Amino acid sequence: MSAHDRLTIVIAAFDEAHALPMLHPRIAAVMETLAADGIETRVLYVDDGSGDATWQVLQGIAAGDARVALLRLSRNFGKEVALTAGLDMVTEGAAMILDADGQDPPELIPQFVAHWRDGYDDVHGTRLSREGESWLKRSTAHVFYRVIQRLAKTPVPADTGDYRLLSPRALDALRQLRERHRFMKGLFGWIGFNRIAVPYAREQRIAGRTKFGFWRLWNFALDGVTSFSTAPLRLATYVGVFTACGAFVFALYVIGKALMYGDRVAGWPTMMAVILFLGAVQLVALGVIGEYLGRLYEESKQRPLYLVSAWHQAPGPGSLDRLPDV
Template sequence: MSLLSVIVPCYNEEENVDCFYEELMKNTPFFEKEGLELEILYVDDGSKDRTVEEVKDLRKRDERVHLISFSRNFGKESAIYAGLQKAKGDYVVMMDADLQDPPSLLPEMFSYIKEGYDSVATRRVTRKGEPPIRSFFARMFYRLVNRISKTEIVDGARDYRLMTRQVVDSILQMTEYNRFTKGIFGWVGYSTKWLEFENVERAHGETKWNFWKLFIYALDGITAFSTVPLALASFMGVLFCFVAFLLILVIVIKTLAIGDPVGGWPSMVCIICMVSGVQLFCLGIVGQYLSKTYMEVKKRPIYLVKEEL
């Protein structure tokens, strides 16, 4: 018998705890056929509703259900890492509690693992139900990050992924505090089969990811897997030094030739404002990398567990 660990990050998902479990259990004939035992790890990311209570009630009915409850909200990336650390399975799968990751795909995913793939990942082929502006910026992010990074991050990739023990152990070796799991999956490599499916609406509740949170998450992804922005800042610095030198020559020659000490001040003000803006932009880029370094060197734990069952 092999053990399959199912990691389910949760944040305010009280309405979805039971729904997810019931949907997962529809695969029971498949689990029995393949000789798979289950452990279901609900990772509560500091929920403010009755998520913890719902998981405890579920555990009373099925001892294969386990709870890892954080002391506060640390974010989904921390919940994923905690689940991977606690998972004991020969195979590990991560799924969202809101049923946007269909458990019905598990038999097909496992069939590819048996064929020899190290992991089977999923990606959405449509963004039905998302605001158009959010979909646009999401596509632009994937195009940008794949141009400036050596790590491939697939457009529409979900965290829904089935992995062998070897892949999980490799991911756990990456202990950075600022985590971008989609990039980590690509960085560790291994043979991966991609399954495509159409976007599925949440079963209950609302998404916890607003535009601002996604923007910050995108910045984390860029700074975690590319140093091109730093190179861009350096290039712009050299470029504007060269432009400034040319402007000095122009001003000196013009003053010596025709005088005109007052004329041209509006254009000079515009140039000063533009250069100052570029300097602040480049300083912001450096600040982003410096802030990530600051968080790493403090060596704070990625999460704190309040309760574990």
């Protein structure tokens, strides 16, 4: 069987003990459909240091299905790193990324596989709707994708998450990118190759609660912008230039007013307003520089992306039989 006939479904899970037992039967049904079409399919669940019974649930799933492999990280490293760990394991065939909450329907995987067989390397799902999400979350997500498209030189498709299939050569390219602050949507776009979108309606979470609150989403967006664009640094430069020009014009105004009318009363309120404004601009600029400097500091330490606590391989030919290089 060639590598073109193998597919590994990679699912990163964090505190999803309630959702996984409902999700796996749907995946198993899809695997049967793919097997009838000549595709050898396996599932790799990555437990990202869950604090609930997720690992025990996954062990039960693996005990009942020989096509399931399990990888447990030593602690919670975050979804981006957990996905990286799972994709590092796939050395044969393609990889299909699926969320553990069931919002991205596994029933559409045969469509992704069909495009892969047609020669596409990155088959990504584009959301037409987002059921079960608040108006605020949908609106901020809409704005984020448009902003990142304008700021970053790397193409990041709008309304597109991690729900995608990656070909073997796309996976090989992705494994060469070992940066610590990982914005996977940007990395998927950076490697390029042949890409095609699969429109779909995103479903509601099947169980449990989302782990991405607004504060975490804000930090995620900040990581995305600073990982693939230097526009904030350029903006800080522009703000500094315009502020300096404004201060110069204001200084000419003050001097001219004093020469023409005298300076009978010291302008304490005006002086304080100017000082506070300039101080705020400087602090914002320093904060932007600090964000980039902090990322350089993290990269310079060259720590492993993740550590593996436990590994359960799926038996059979073409199984995932090695630990990843971190």
